[in-house]
Amino acid sequence: MQDESDLVGRIAGMAVTKLDSVGFATGVYFKATEVVGGEVKAVCTNPGLRMDRTFPVQNFRRQLQQETIEGQLQPLEAEQLDYAAKCYQTKREDGENDEHLKARLTAIGLGPSGLN
Numbered sequence: 001m002q003d004e005s006d007l008v009g010r011i012a013g014m015a016v017t018k019l020d021s022v023g024f025a026t027g028v029y030f031k032a033t034e035v036v037g038g039e040v041k042a043v044c045t046n047p048g049l050r051m052d053r054t055f056p057v058q059n060f061r062r063q064l065q066q067e068t069i070e071g072q073l074q075p076l077e078a079e080q081l082d083y084a085a086k087c088y089q090t091k092r093e094d095g096e097n098d099e100h101l102k103a104r105l106t107a108i109g110l111g112p113s114g115l116n
Contacts, residue, residue, distance in 0.1 A: 012109065026046075031045050
């Protein structure tokens with residue numbers, strides 16, 4: 001069986017929804033905490049949302065592909081992008097523009113292999 005331990009600690013946008021608490025559509029992000037028997041156990045990283053979910057490994061891994069991450073971040077700007085950064089457990093740096101923040105969030109989403 002393939003070792004899927006590289007997924008632990010990774011954050012993936014697993015759905016897009018309209019969140020009343022923030023007033024706009026955004027991703028629902030989950031951080032993998034454990035991989036057991038082909039399933040990823042994950043906790044939601046969205047501020048104010050508390051939930052645990054289990055996803056098939058292949059579904060979670062699909063959301064970690066560069067084109068998927070970039071597609072999720074592309075329509076976001078300003079406040080929406082700041083919210084996504086919180087979901088990725090980071091924040092916009094002083095003077096950081098939207099494009100640089102999107103690139104940084106993409107690198108975070110890609111994990112250690114994407115930072116090379």
